[in-house]
Amino acid sequence: MSLLDVNGLVKEFGGLRAIDELSVSVERGELVGVMGPNGAGKSTFFNCVSGVITPDGGRVTFDGDDVTGDPPEELARAGMVRTFQNTRELETMTVRDNVRLAGPDQPGERTLPALARTDSMQTHEREVRERADHLIEAFELDHLADEYSSNLSGGQRKLLELARVLMLDPDLLLLDEPFAGVNPTLTKEIAERIRGLNDEGMTVVVIEHELETLTELVDRLVVLQQGSLLVEGEPEAVLSDERVIDAYLGE
Amino acid sequence: MGLAQNIVFGLVTGSYIAIAAIGFTLIYGIVNMINFAYGEYVTVGALVGVLAAGALPLPLPVAALVAMVGGGIASLVLARAFFTPINHTGPVPMLLTSIGLGLALRNAIRLTAGQGSRYFDTETTTFRFDGLPDLSVGSVDLLGGVFVTSEHLIVIGSAVAVFVILHALLTRTDVGIAMRAMGDDEDLARVRGIDTQMIRDSVWVLAGVLAGLAGVLIGIQTSVSSTTGFSHILQILSAAILGGAGSPYGAIAGSYVIGLVVALSVAFLPTGMTGLSTAMAFLILIVVLLVKPSGIAGQEVREA
């Protein structure tokens, strides 16, 4: 059974079909790239799958459950977590708090344990803090830990966003253009981290506009055009496909 | 008093609310702020008008023109001093600023113009239509005799004139077309070479002119005091939101709905509770925000 199964997805904006009968599935442990020219519907596809917008038709199945139209918070708790194309930081919070926030199942996020400062809440909070500090260190953001995230550069924001979603230890990670606006060195580093996460068993789907980065990274490529599936398969095969070349040349 | 008479009252109220609501909604659409001080612009217009008509004295149409010019100038000066400098801060700080400014203006007016009421000295001709038969349902008379005064006709006539001129302005002139373009998409308008600050200033002036006229009409219909505008601001705001914030045509429709509801609730509410009639306007506002936040015609005001 696939971890993620998208069947006949449809999304319209003011009469225009942004996603048109799209069906894609992702197996557990896979590392899949989603590409396509601008306006192909990549981000809309993510937004529909992750519950940010409600699709007009079709079914999204995650880990065997129909999750079509479920809100993002429920999907996140179920193990499907995403990042955003234009990094969205909690700019009025420190890097540390950005990461800590994502810690799951914290009893201290309910009123009564927070007021009573229960032992379980404090124990849990210590674990959250250790884990957050560990991730911040792993992403080499420790020298910025107490800075407000509004002070971070574009690349640092991408790293912070990754650290934040990893707090949730997701089964399925949806990354929306994790390399956009990032310098080549950092691009390589982020790609290696994604590879590493996948090696540890995490299923990852990456949206990318540029071809080169993706082809080296992923197991399988899915190419969208005008909201529909154009081609999918092994990266090399996909890249030499006439239709893909046409789609990109025609841009 | 019959229902028909209350409909006349509702149309009159709707007319002056509409003139003000157009100005209010234009500010919302172009400057992207809810201007809570707008009621004070109406008061300024009413005061300028009543002083021009009474103290100088000028004939009413000239006094109204003076009030409109005064309202336009006041609006532009206040915008330049208080709102333009914080344009970038977003809707909430601008709303809060307008609340503070409104409080200060209202009391400054009270301090200088006093607490008493002033009246426009107009000659009223009343036209009666007593031919209509009574049609009683319970305690409510569905028809009954109707009268219309010359003041009623002035208010309704002015409103119709404003709608026609405004429509021509928005569809036929460069400034008006630019205003609509900016209301749709400010960035696009800027790229297309529209001087957005100039358009914003024009909107402020236009809104002030409309507030001035609305003030005079409210003054003719009732009286002028330091709270003339403030006591109408929530109705103006309700009308604008009901019509779809940012849409002048929607604001006109919203205003007549509000005007009629206020007038009819006076007719249907038991005596002693007619004070609730203005609360009805807010009740409509809340219901609209809940059921169809985009209003009769307009944009989404709910979070994604």
Next chain:
Amino acid sequence: MSLADRLPAGIGDRLPEDDGDRALLLGGFAVALALVLAATPVAVALPGELFVFFEVGTMFVIYGILVLGLDLQYGHTGLVNFGHVVFFAVGGYTVAMLSAQNPFVGIGLGYPWLVALVAGVLVAALLGAIVGATSLRLRDDFLAVATLATAEIFHSVFVNFREVFGGNTGILGVPTPLADLAGDTDTTMLATLLFIGGVTAFTFAVVTRLTDSPYGRVLRAIRADELVTRSVGKSTFTYKMQSFVYGAALAGLAGGLFALYNGTVAPGYFTIQVTVTIWIGMLLGGASNHRAVLAGLAVIMGLRLLSRFALDVAPVSADAFASIRLIVVGMILVAVIRYRPAGIWGDPKELGVDS
């Protein structure tokens, strides 16, 4: 940054004494002292010139509960509630109508005041839940308009349903338990200030605990970016509702205490002016910082006190003077937003504003 963050990680099992705990201690002390003063034959005599300080001071601590609740909603969660006075009013009216013996006009049921106070908090919370459930999905500025309109509707209802709410006269004959206990005016004044001040300190302790905890972290995240907060698995609407309802309940508590101190409630005590005052206090001090919002409120209330003295020497009528004071108050709000958007003691980075 919360206090807990300034501590080295992994210290002790219990977080050491902080602002909140100190406030708890202070509140307990103040309440105990108030009760001792009131219940024992000990009487104090205050110089007449100080009366005005006690009067304004008591209003300060009552409004202090309001501003702490509002700051939970706006400063921490980002909810623009511009009808806060309605919850204050509903708390006050509920307590008054349930407990009043001889209300003159309107309803007075004569129940024990403690029952009435609990009911006042619950009714305000319930209204908060209704307003929240219907309006919290609106965009910020429209939430402000919806809450403001709600407050105006209630104000109009209080004035117009004379048989129920007593019209402009309001509800008279509300019990004043502290005054009954203390006997003389001077002792009552001091005991009241201490008692309600103690409750304000408790409120401070409670909201500090809440906002210093992971709970507060979620609230601040919602203010920063609701979608991101949802995407990491937090049910943000539930938090917004809770924050709104807690603020409303605190306002209800403040209203109830006001009724039991004042002995009467009337529409004139619950005007939009109250909302404006606490908003200015919050913004002037610096939203999302509990101490700062109380300090900001103190500045505004201090201005009120000052104006009472100035009135005696100013060559203008009381009425003109009231206008001048409101002009100043309005311009303070304008100036704070323009020149110090984070307030005097607020952190511009934490509030995401340019300074």
